Amino acid sequence: MLYIVGLGLGDERDITIRGLDCVRKCAKVYIEAYTSLLSFGLAANGLSKLEELYGKEIIVADREMVEEKADRMLDEALDSDVAFLVVGDPFGATTHTDIVVRARQMGVNVKVVHNASVMNAIGACGLQLYRYGETVSIPFFTETWRPDSFYVKIKNNKQFGLHTLCLLDIRVKEPTFESLCRGKKVYEPPKFMTINTAIEQLLDVAADRGESVCNEDTLCVGIARLGSDSQKIVADTMRNLRGVDFGDPLHCLVIVGETHDMENQMLDFYGNKQG
Numbered sequence: 085m086l087y088i089v090g091l092g093l094g095d096e097r098d099i100t101i102r103g104l105d106c107v108r109k110c111a112k113v114y115i116e117a118y119t120s121l122l123s124f125g126l127a128a129n130g131l132s133k134l135e136e137l138y139g140k141e142i143i144v145a146d147r148e149m150v151e152e153k154a155d156r157m158l159d160e161a162l163d164s165d166v167a168f169l170v171v172g173d174p175f176g177a178t179t180h181t182d183i184v185v186r187a188r189q190m191g192v193n194v195k196v197v198h199n200a201s202v203m204n205a206i207g208a209c210g211l212q213l214y215r216y217g218e219t220v221s222i223p224f225f226t227e228t229w230r231p232d233s234f235y236v237k238i239k240n241n242k243q244f245g246l247h248t249l250c251l252l253d254i255r256v257k258e259p260t261f262e263s264l265c266r267g268k269k270v271y272e273p274p275k276f277m278t279i280n281t282a283i284e285q286l287l288d289v290a291a292d293r294g295e296s297v298c299n300e301d302t303l304c305v306g307i308a309r310l311g312s313d314s315q316k317i318v319a320d321t322m323r324n325l326r327g328v329d330f331g332d333p334l335h336c337l338v339i340v341g342e343t344h345d346m347e348n349q350m351l352d353f354y355g356n357k358q359g
């Protein structure tokens with residue numbers, strides 16, 4: 085059996101009792117370490133805290149392992165109990181749906197234990213979950229690569245008065261270009277997009293396109309470390325949010341659509357006290 089267990093967003097104690105029962109009975113425990121790594125401080129001593137609380141050794145599965153070598157984990161799950169831990173909810177990232185499909189194709193039984201995800205905890209900022217359009221992902225721009233399909237989606241959402249949740253790029257275990265040329269991989273340090281960079285990129289795309297789906301006066305909500313004790317939520321215009329220090333990752337951004345009275349009251353509560 086493969087147990088895919090959501091860990092939630094806060095810290096190692098956010099696992100559910102059902103999730104913990106699964107982990108404790110499994111022969112092997114893997115943790116996905118690239119879609120939401122830092123929220124659990126896994127880069128520091130977070131992993132040993134997890135191992136201590138769960139009473140199990142935990143194997144860190146990086147992107148390569150999950151996307152290319154998952155068959156080994158799935159083979160093990162054919163004749164023993166294996167847990168795959170995911171920060172947030174198992175279905176909060178598309179990769180994990182892929183694992184479920186591959187497991188079912190191999191005849192592996194799968195059980196999912198749900199938990200809070202950025203996709204629903206975002207309700208904390210006061211904008212109603214029912215009034216969001218398509219979620220977008222904003223990738224890091226490079227000198228030569230500036231994909232902007234997210235912009236059209238934001239435009240479509242805005243046309244219907246809907247809010248847009250923007251998930252921001254995470255780069256973990258990316259090989260350097262030079263090392264790829266030399267045939268021996270050396271990895272870049274992990275990179276997490278900040279709300280400030282996301283806003284810069286959004287304003288750049290708007291300027292390139294000569295459209296003002298987003299401009300300096302667009303109302304947004306910046307959210308950092310959602311669900312943790314140090315969560316920070318600030319609602320303000322892009323102009324003002326650009327200068328706010330949101331601190332450590334992970335960050336995401338909501339572009340506000342049409343709002344109702346209750347939503348406005350919540351946004352006032354998160355109004356930028358620094359800007």
Ligand SMILES: C[S@@+](CC[C@H](N)C(=O)[O-])C[C@H]1O[C@@H](n2cnc3c(N)ncnc32)[C@H](O)[C@@H]1O
Binds near residue numbers: 120200250312
């Ligand atoms: C692919 S999603 C992973 C979602 C995760 N599996 C879940 O269910 O919440 C990763 C992106 O979501 C956003 N995100 C995830 N957790 C967050 C948090 N606690 N606070 C703010 N943003 C978060 C960040 O923009 C991050 O790059």
